[in-house]
Amino acid sequence: MKQNPSKQKVIKAASTLFFQKGFHGTSVRDIAERASVNVSSISYYFNSKQGLLEYAVTNYYEDYLSSIEKTLNETNLLTPMDKLHSLISTIIQYKQNNFQLTCFIQRELSLDSVFVREMTVTYLAKENFYLKKTFFDLLGKRLKSDYKQYLFMQLKGMLITPYILHNDWKNQVVGDYSRQLFVKKYVRVIKDWLDFIVMSSEDIKRKAVN
Amino acid sequence: MKQNPSKQKVIKAASTLFFQKGFHGTSVRDIAERASVNVSSISYYFNSKQGLLEYAVTNYYEDYLSSIEKTLNETNLLTPMDKLHSLISTIIQYKQNNFQLTCFIQRELSLDSVFVREMTVTYLAKENFYLKKTFFDLLGKRLKSDYKQYLFMQLKGMLITPYILHNDWKNQVVGDYSRQLFVKKYVRVIKDWLDFIVMSSEDIKRKAVN
DNA sequence: ATTTGTCGAGTGAAAAATGAAGGATATATT
DNA sequence: AATATATCCTTCATTTTTCACTCGACAAAT
Secondary structure (H helix, E strand, C coil): CCCCHHHHHHHHHHHHHHHHHCCCCCCHHHHHHHHCCCHHHHHHHHCCHHHHHHHHHHHHHHHHHHHHHHHHHHCCCCCHHHHHHHHHHHHHHHHHHCHHHHHHHHHHCCCCCHHHHHHHHHHHHHHHHHHHHHHHHHHCCCCCHHHHHHHHHHHHHHHHHHHCCHHHHCCCCCHHHHHHHHHHHHHHHHHHHHHHHHHHHHHHHHHHHC | CCCCHHHHHHHHHHHHHHHHHCCCCCCHHHHHHHHCCCHHHHHHHHCCHHHHHHHHHHHHHHHHHHHHHHHHHHCCCCCHHHHHHHHHHHHHHHHHHCHHHHHHHHHHCCCCCHHHHHHHHHHHHHHHHHHHHHHHHHHCCCCCHHHHHHHHHHHHHHHHHHHCCHHHHCCCCCHHHHHHHHHHHHHHHHHHHHHHHHHHHHHHHHHHHC
């Protein structure tokens, strides 16, 4: 499983630079220099700059979806709430472990390109499916479908916010310890919100019965 | 107030293309072609591609901050909750009216460049200050400062989510009518959340007294 | 007549991609 | 074990493409 060190070095350098300057804002020379390899190596391993991007992103999402699927399997017997809670925890954990790529991909995905559309159908659709199913299982059939959509958007927003507003947090979250602490606390904050919407949707149900 | 049509055409074309392909992913030729003007016009009006960017973004933020300040002045006598509610409404409204630029700027702001840092100190700092003050006034001194920070991040996340996950919504929100409807409904969803956190923070206070 | 705006051609720099050659390492052959 | 061979990796030099920006001429408006 131990890959070629150069190849790995390139990916690492690319992740950092793409994160800082974006895909188009980074040149292959920059990447090569940062990785301390020759420019041509990049063509050799990935054919092109685009190839490098695709390799990195594909890897990221393959792993990401595996984690999600694993969690869903392992939590099959739990309550909907516990299941969703585990899922959220897994997602935030993964994103935290792949911080730079997460930020970069999140940003790049809001573009309009062939590549983005491809990623959307192959990976994002799945992620969305899993998350939506788990979330809607929790909500049940109480709320209006329209309102549920908005709540779902709110949930998705919470899962990406730290990786878009990372500039707001870089001063506070530093080092491995505080990074793990962040995961714990942030998942807790989302959990509070979940408890609230479940509670208030039960209120609605109760009112409907009376 | 009626500006040169060419200049406006360029800005409009640039907004669209920057939104779709990003700043570095768009060439001045692309912009010129889409705006049906000669390439040289862009240098003529804005000196450089960077100048065009700065012009657009500066305009955007000047207007944005004015709206915010206006709202804050007009709502001075209201309760903290109503004040924050108005502010949120104004913000979402403005972003919705400048949809493409909002999405673009939001994305570009997560980069690491001199320009971003400049925008941060001149505009974002102010926005943050206003929002934070209004939000913290509402929360009072009940909650732990740490937890308040997380809630504030959650709020900020809600204000940007629709402009990052816009791909998720472009099928549902089309046309002016549904756009206005969106503003109304989305602000409502945020308001529900605000009610919740205020309510639960009062719970904590009550428990502390007993 | 002077300012203001438009246009096409052109320049130089930057960046991506290519291709051939050399070196290292592993595998096979005697 | 020693040599030959094939495969993988790295490097340098070069080509091709893309792109931002300039220049000078021309037209329109004031």
